[in-house]
Amino acid sequence: MTATLGRIDIEHVHMEVGEGAGRFEALHDVSLRLEPGEFVCLLGPSGCGKSTLLGALAGHLAPARGTVRVECMAVDGPDPRRGLVFQQHTLFPWLRVIDNVAFGLKMKGVGRASRHARAHALLESVGLAGFEMRWPSQLSGGMQQRVEIARVLINEPHVLLMDEPFGALDALTRSRMQQLLLEVWERFRTTVVFVTHDIDEALFLADRLLVMSARPGRIVEDRRLDFARPREATLVTSHEFVALKRHCLQLLHGGEVDTPLPRMTPLGPPIATS
Amino acid sequence: MSAVLASDLAASAPRPRQGSALRRRAAAWLAQGAAIVAFIALWHAAAATHARLGIVSFENVPTPLAALEAGRDLVDSGKLGRHLGFSLWRVGAGFLSAAALGVTLGLAIGRFHAARRALLPPLELLRPIPAVAWIPLAILMFPSTELSMVFITFVGALFPVLLNTIHGVEGVDRRLVASARSLGAGRWAMFAQVILPAAAPSIATGMAIGMGTCWFCLVSAEMISGQFGIGYYTWESYTLQNYGGIVVGMLVIGLLGMGCSALIRGAARIAMPWARTETAR
DSSP: OTTTOOOOOEEEEEEEESGGGGGGGEEEEEEEEETTTOOOEOOOTTTTTTTHHHHHHTTOOOEEEEEEEETTTOOOSSOOTTTOOOOOOOOTSSOOOHHHHHHHHHTTTTTTTHHHHHHHHHHHTTTTTTOOOOOGGGGHHHHHHHHHHHHHHHHHSSEEEEEEETTTTTTHHHHHHHHHHHHHHHHHHEEEEEESOOHHHHHHHHHHHEETTTTTTTTEEEEEEOOOSSGGGGGGHHHHHHHHHHHHHHHHHSSSSOOOOOOTTBBSEEEOOO | OOHHHHHHHHHOOOOOOOOOHHHHHHHHHHHHHHHHHHHHHHHHHHHHOOOEEEEOOOOTOOOOHHHHHHHHHHHTOOHHHHHHHHHHHHHHHHHHHHHHHHOOOHHOOOOOHHHHHHHHHHHHHHHTTTTGGGGHHHHHSSSSHHEEEHHHHHHHHHHHHHHHHHHHHSOOHHHHHHHHTTTTTHHHIIIIIIIIHHHHHHHHHHHHHHHHHHHHHHHHHHHHOOSHHHHHHHHHHHHTTTTHHHHHHHHHHHHHHHHHHHHHHHHHHHHHHHHTTTTTT
């Protein structure tokens, strides 16, 4: 792996979302460098602009000022090398699980047999062997997100962008999915940018924690997390973990915004249908 | 995980029939059959006694038996096949061309602002005009009455297909479109692999409605101009005072319309297997 594969440089990025009079500054002067293979969690209250930043990395939103570069190239639109996972799955309901996973390879013109072989292997690695011929609607929420992750991974992305991917799952499934994600990440070693407002989740997953303040969003803390890997579920009860969690709680509640802001998405302002 | 699999398979397989469920079903069928028999009996009573009920008169309404006789005459005359053939051809040609054009225009209008600006205003202007109102102009515009009748059915089916396609395209979840782009879908692949299948249920609805209006328009067109066709037969029966034939024509039109709609629904089920399983869980 060369030094720049999956590296992200964010320089003085300002972002605005909304139309007309409703337009506002969602991000104010954010500068960051994310190293290759780093697992970064963006933690912040709802509406603080973390999803907006993710949208800029994915190429679905353009910064008002500043530049976003991935592997030294300015982001100018979506790209299969930057995989995006939403909070609610976006599997195509008209494709069977295996064809959903193989979609990226089909777009590259890979033949049916070899793309199915690759998709099958990936489904196996997320624990869904045997579910190839199901329709997405026949799977549970956790399974749908696993298919979603497999579908993104088939493009061998250097960067994995995740927007509260486990936010809609129940606590037990969520904790299993976090373990699974870490296992997958150990194997693929992509740079991960993981957006969440769940402190436990952020601390459990990340190498590096970025805490954001509410509107306009700014990075208020940039901290390395040195908990040993592989991480066990019991980590969340350890003394250091709890101390850090208390610290994060103080950071998040220090802001003067009392009323929760509407959740934004990597595609802009909140979507009415979801 | 194998347990999940097994239960899912059980859910999608036909349920084992229980005695009580079967009996309840039989009772429901019996009640429905009795209602139809009662309706026919009332019809017979009104027609046989030449009842006059205020503004409605059954004086010239044929009895069910007279209708049955007229139906037998139609079959014996050997003309039924030609009447059906002409009507089916007109509906088929009008419907298929309307479906092809409606879906193509609908996809373009729903997806591209330029197409919407250029095409939608004139189409919106034409939309409120009932297809039947086109009949005189259609006769002037086309070289044969045959083509003008096909055109009328085409107009009838076009707008339901077009509007439902536009509606379907506009309703495509933009997160699906964003995901497809992130996964490397280009412009053409987006249309073929994402927009079209996402809008398919809406398009199928438009086609089912369009098929209904097709028959409605065909019968009106055939009554005014034509030598064959089931609508023509119905009107001819009136002018020849073969009143039983009127009812036969009405029933055949109803059956054909129902059959064609069932055909569309069946085709949609085959074309969209994923939509079937949505309620299976």
